[in-house]
Amino acid sequence: MPPLRFDTVDTALRAAASWPDSGLTFVDLSERETSLEWAELYVRARRAAGVLRALGVRAGDRVGLVLPTSPGFMDAFFGTLLAGGTPTPLCPPVRWGQLREYHAVTARMLRTIGARLVLTDRRLHKVLGQTIESAGLDLTCHTADVLESERDGELDERARADQIGLIQFSSGSTTDAKAVALSHGQLMAQCAALTALMPAQDETTHVGASWLPLYHDMGLVGCLLTAVYYGHSRLVLIPPEHFAARPGLWLRAISRHQAVVAPAPNFAYGMCLKRVRDEEMVGVDLSCWRYALNGAETVSLDVMRRFGERFSRWGLSPNALMPVYGLAEAALAVTFSSSTEALLGIAVDPVTLATTGDVVPGRREVASVGPPVPGFEVEVRDEHGTVLTERRAGRIFVRGPSVMIGYYDDDEATTRALVDGWLDTGDLGFVADGQLYVTGRVKDLVVIRGANHTCQEFEECLEGIAGVRSGCAVALGYAPPGAEGEQLLILAERAPGRDPASDPALIEQIRAAVLGRTAIRPHTVHILRMRSLPRTSSGKVRRAEALRRFIEGELVIARQPLAEMG
Amino acid sequence: MGLSDADVLAEIQKIVAAQLDFKSELKLDDELIADLELDSLALVTLAVAVEDHFKIALPEDGPRRPRTVADLCRLVRGQVRDTS
Numbered sequence: 001m002p003p004l005r006f007d008t009v010d011t012a013l014r015a016a017a018s019w020p021d022s023g024l025t026f027v028d029l030s031e032r033e034t035s036l037e038w039a040e041l042y043v044r045a046r047r048a049a050g051v052l053r054a055l056g057v058r059a060g061d062r063v064g065l066v067l068p069t070s071p072g073f074m075d076a077f078f079g080t081l082l083a084g085g086t087p088t089p090l091c092p093p094v095r096w097g098q099l100r101e102y103h104a105v106t107a108r109m110l111r112t113i114g115a116r117l118v119l120t121d122r123r124l125h126k127v128l129g130q131t132i133e134s135a136g137l138d139l140t141c142h143t144a145d146v147l148e149s150e151r152d153g154e155l156d157e158r159a160r161a162d163q164i165g166l167i168q169f170s171s172g173s174t175t176d177a178k179a180v181a182l183s184h185g186q187l188m189a190q191c192a193a194l195t196a197l198m199p200a201q202d203e204t205t206h207v208g209a210s211w212l213p214l215y216h217d218m219g220l221v222g223c224l225l226t227a228v229y230y231g232h233s234r235l236v237l238i239p240p241e242h243f244a245a246r247p248g249l250w251l252r253a254i255s256r257h258q259a260v261v262a263p264a265p266n267f268a269y270g271m272c273l274k275r276v277r278d279e280e281m282v283g284v285d286l287s288c289w290r291y292a293l294n295g296a297e298t299v300s301l302d303v304m305r306r307f308g309e310r311f312s313r314w315g316l317s318p319n320a321l322m323p324v325y326g327l328a329e330a331a332l333a334v335t336f337s338s339s340t341e342a343l344l345g346i347a348v349d350p351v352t353l354a355t356t357g358d359v360v361p362g363r364r365e366v367a368s369v370g371p372p373v374p375g376f377e378v379e380v381r382d383e384h385g386t387v388l389t390e391r392r393a394g395r396i397f398v399r400g401p402s403v404m405i406g407y408y409d410d411d412e413a414t415t416r417a418l419v420d421g422w423l424d425t426g427d428l429g430f431v432a433d434g435q436l437y438v439t440g441r442v443k444d445l446v447v448i449r450g451a452n453h454t455c456q457e458f459e460e461c462l463e464g465i466a467g468v469r470s471g472c473a474v475a476l477g478y479a480p481p482g483a484e485g486e487q488l489l490i491l492a493e494r495a496p497g498r499d500p501a502s503d504p505a506l507i508e509q510i511r512a513a514v515l516g517r518t519a520i521r522p523h524t525v526h527i528l529r530m531r532s533l534p535r536t537s538s539g540k541v542r543r544a545e546a547l548r549r550f551i552e553g554e555l556v557i558a559r560q561p562l563a564e565m566g
Numbered sequence: 567m568g569l570s571d572a573d574v575l576a577e578i579q580k581i582v583a584a585q586l587d588f589k590s591e592l593k594l595d596d597e598l599i600a601d602l603e604l605d606s607l608a609l610v611t612l613a614v615a616v617e618d619h620f621k622i623a624l625p626e627d628g629p630r631r632p633r634t635v636a637d638l639c640r641l642v643r644g645q646v647r648d649t650s
Contacts, residue, residue: 511603
């Protein structure tokens with residue numbers, strides 16, 4: 001277990017503030033840059049803490065943050081910490097999306113943590129005001145610019161290692177997200193492990209580049225808090241919405257600042273392949289990029305290999321491509337690719353894997369996400385809790401110094417997830433030659449661009465559609481050949497008496513319903529004959545089996561000429 | 567001198583083709599979500615690309631959000647007029 005240099009986030013920040021030429025660099029869409037050194041960030045945070053105290057934030061209070069990547073986010077986040085509070089970054093609304101779901105989900109989160117107040121920016125202030133008002137929540141909403149006021153003096157509280165330093169909403173699913181409570185000690189243990197895996201070189205500044213949202217663990221803990229922990233560091237930050245519009249910004253920033261580390265989920269590597277033009281890469285040098293980490297969703301070896309091949313032209317080393325695995329409940333990383341071995345994969349037979357759990361050669365290639373992070377242990381267990389040997393698939397359990405305190409305000413869920421310090425990840429996989437391979441999720445979530453959606457979330461959208469047999473539609477995640485990562489598949493049984501000739505219209509209705517309510521576009525929608533979906537004895541659809549049959553071509557998709565009888 | 571609806575539509579058509587891989591012809595009454603099937607990633611990409619192209623700031627959310635292509639054109643014309 002790597003020793004901790006700091007036992008709390010604020011201690012790490014005070015140490016970082018003493019490093020010259022270290023801190024954050026924000027990059028905008030036109031590649032103009034503004035810097036915020038740690039020393040200045042620390043001053044601003046103390047001031048912000050004074051304002052927050054004046055606004056009513058007391059030690060232990062939770063503060064909701066709905067802010068874009070910006071200096072204002074830093075004021076809010078570190079200001080909350082220095083006021084003795086617990087920052088809880090939340091996802092902002094989908095730009096131009098429908099807000100009804102957003103209000104409900106966000107209000108639920110704010111209620112769960114018992115937020116004292118919400119900090120947001122001018123553009124979102126009205127929306128958050130509506131969220132709070134429509135839910136009848138008793139809390140105030142302020143814009144982050146109030147934190148710049150000097151009227152309220154400064155605060156510089158010192159946290160304890162066992163105090164909650166961060167609450168992160170995790171993916172159980174986007175609609176059922178749980179509040180992961182992490183102590184300062186747990187956060188620092190994660191940073192210690194990451195800095196041990198990616199040691200700073202000599203006296204040089206450790207440089208990272210990230211476009212990741214700061215309400216997600218990979219960006220917040222993996223990039224921001226870890227950069228603070230390094231101290232002698234530079235973290236280049238691109239707002240996620242700018243990466244979406246111009247993925248090339250990220251690669252150019254890595255080159256311009258000679259970043260050593262830049263993590264992203266699999267879909268981002270695919271986006272770079274598809275949308276970054278050669279012209280944008282003129283003069284770009286990626287040879288500095290030692291740690292091209294891929295985590296937060298299923299790793300596609302195909303995407304990584306193509307990314308490595310294309311960008312080798314600009315100096316990217318194939319050894320830089322490193323899948324990693326982790327979860328918010330462990331603060332972030334649990335396994336991390338070995339730096340001496342390039343992308344590892346094992347081709348397994350999916351049917352055997354699904355039925356007996358044995359790993360035997362076949363055509364489904366699964367990527368290694370590496371051995372456990374220093375200080376961590378990983379076990380694969382069967383449904384009875386028996387530890388399995390290598391090459392036997394089962395449920396992944398982990399234990400280590402950054403595993404959470406628990407879910408805030410949900411003791412029952414905590415008891416289910418944490419047993420004797422072992423965390424049930426909810427993921428399925430196997431170990432081979434000391435490396436972990438993740439094969440799926442126990443609860444059948446659909447992970448789209450790193451967000452864990454439940455199947456139910458999509459299926460609910462189909463309830464009101466007359467052409468779909470009630471309760472007979474299933475949403476699944478699958479990776480179609482040639483697609484960049486996991487996509488949404490909808491299989492729906494036709495309602496009795498419906499003419500198969502109207503299937504195209506029904507498919508359009510389904511697409512519109514799902515997209516309208518979830519802002520996710522289904523990749524594939526198929527209408528099935530009644531009673532096509534496999535079910536359990538109690539009538540529940542067997543998802544894994546349905547997916548397997550779909551992939552194997554065993555589900556009859558073609559239109560049925562015979563009349564359907566109810 | 568201002569931008570006509572046709573000018574704005576032509577520019578947005580180019581943006582949508584370049585950034586979102588969308589080659590069909592846009593109609594003014596096309597709904598962004600219902601007809602063009604823009605998901606959350608496409609919506610934010612479009613918003614940022616349009617703002618960057620015209621050098622304007624478009625409203626974030628709420629009742630003023632653009633639902634149709636016509637809404638978007640009108641918003642753009644309004645902002646461009648304000649800043650010119």
